[in-house]
Amino acid sequence: MIELRGITQTYPGKNGPVQALRGVDLSIAAGEVFGIIGRSGAGKSSLVRNINLLNRPTTGQVVVNGKELTAMDDAQLRSARREIGMVFQHFNLLSSRTVFDNAALPLELAGMGKAAIKKRVDPLLDLVGLAALSDRYPAQLSGGQKQRVGIARALTSEPKVLLSDEATSALDPETTRSVLALLKQINKDMGLTVVLITHQMQVVKQIADRVAVMEAGKVVEMGSVIDVFTRPQQPITKSLIDEIVPQELPASVIDRVRSLNCALSSGQGKLLRLSYAGNLAYQPILSRLIRDFGLDVSILNGQVDEIQDQTFGFLAVYASGDLAQLNAAVEALRASGVMVQEVNTEASAA
Ligand SMILES: Nc1ncnc2c1ncn2[C@@H]1O[C@H](COP(=O)(O)OP(=O)(O)OP(=O)(O)O)[C@@H](O)[C@H]1O
Numbered sequence: 001m002i003e004l005r006g007i008t009q010t011y012p013g014k015n016g017p018v019q020a021l022r023g024v025d026l027s028i029a030a031g032e033v034f035g036i037i038g039r040s041g042a043g044k045s046s047l048v049r050n051i052n053l054l055n056r057p058t059t060g061q062v063v064v065n066g067k068e069l070t071a072m073d074d075a076q077l078r079s080a081r082r083e084i085g086m087v088f089q090h091f092n093l094l095s096s097r098t099v100f101d102n103a104a105l106p107l108e109l110a111g112m113g114k115a116a117i118k119k120r121v122d123p124l125l126d127l128v129g130l131a132a133l134s135d136r137y138p139a140q141l142s143g144g145q146k147q148r149v150g151i152a153r154a155l156t157s158e159p160k161v162l163l164s165d166e167a168t169s170a171l172d173p174e175t176t177r178s179v180l181a182l183l184k185q186i187n188k189d190m191g192l193t194v195v196l197i198t199h200q201m202q203v204v205k206q207i208a209d210r211v212a213v214m215e216a217g218k219v220v221e222m223g224s225v226i227d228v229f230t231r232p233q234q235p236i237t238k239s240l241i242d243e244i245v246p247q248e249l250p251a252s253v254i255d256r257v258r259s260l261n262c263a264l265s266s267g268q269g270k271l272l273r274l275s276y277a278g279n280l281a282y283q284p285i286l287s288r289l290i291r292d293f294g295l296d297v298s299i300l301n302g303q304v305d306e307i308q309d310q311t312f313g314f315l316a317v318y319a320s321g322d323l324a325q326l327n328a329a330v331e332a333l334r335a336s337g338v339m340v341q342e343v344n345t346e347a348s349a350a
Pocket residue numbers: 011012013018019020038039040041042043044045046047199
């Protein structure tokens with residue numbers, strides 16, 4: 001549905017050119033909710049604005065729904081853009097127009113008649129839960145309601161793709177959840193492809209199917225959300241996930257393990273961080289360590305959560321026993337799909 005090939009974006013800057021994007025290739029499938037995450041300045045806004053050519057990339061190709069936007073003239077582009085709706089962090093509503101008139105604006109500009117506009121806009125205001133507020137002005141709305149107007153407006157041209165540029169960044173956590181739930185519902189009910197950029201993993205976790213992690217103008221990691229949460233590879237990904245799934249164990253746990261280690265011969269105790277997802281969450285992982293390998297196991301830390309009906313989690317356990325059995329147990333865990341990290345307590349505590 002969306003193909004970005006070799007995208008670079010260079011802006012003129014006071015102290016020389018700023019290279020915001022340094023060669024991005026992305027393929028987003030129809031009907032997906034695709035998250036693009038990164039810290040401030042990573043290039044997310046530049047990239048999402050490349051998809052509808054609100055920013056024209058310096059080099060590279062943008063193909064949406066089989067049509068190469070980067071090869072189009074202005075008239076062709078205006079028509080192609082109707083298939084791509086966009087919602088913005090600061091809503092971009094006109095204060096002098098009512099909810100209905102804000103949502104209707106793109107249709108008015110396209111020259112549609114009043115009756116046809118009403119037929120298109122009324123159901124959309126109903127969909128976003130604002131039917132009763134259609135005569136209000138933006139100043140009389142909450143942030144969440146303003147964003148719902150923005151979403152209705154983006155849907156008036158019956159797009160196939162919805163781009164969301166930090167649409168929930170200005171909203172409180174509860175309103176964020178309800179706006180994201182609305183986007184997910186629209187994605188499911190209308191089959192709309194949603195591309196959202198955010199700096200919050202919580203947003204990715206709630207709604208995205210796949211995620212690309214950006215750093216310094218490049219995509220450094222990409223995968224299904226559950227895979228990226230359970231097997232983050234890059235330091236930036238780990239640090240972004242840390243707010244939801246702590247990547248480091250508390251110092252108090254490391255301290256306790258060091259004193260446990262002192263009581264054993266070298267190597268007979270290991271601190272293991274086990275990450276797992278999906279069906280593995282229902283496997284008797286710990287009882288196998290005890291039964292099959294004769295180990296003692298203490299649970300020291302952990303968290304279990306869900307991403308779109310899939311369980312995922314991590315457990316920090318201290319396993320002790322015969323060294324050969326310990327090593328065999330780690331191998332068996334890895335073979336079963338559990339990600340096992342042996343935590344070096346000396347290095348971690350330093
Ligand atoms: N119009 C512009 N002119 C010059 N430099 C720009 C322009 N727009 C963005 N940049 C620079 O390009 C880089 C990427 O910016 P971009 O806004 O795409 O990142 P971002 O990940 O969306 O950041 P944020 O979350 O802060 O919006 C930054 O260094 C930024 O300062």
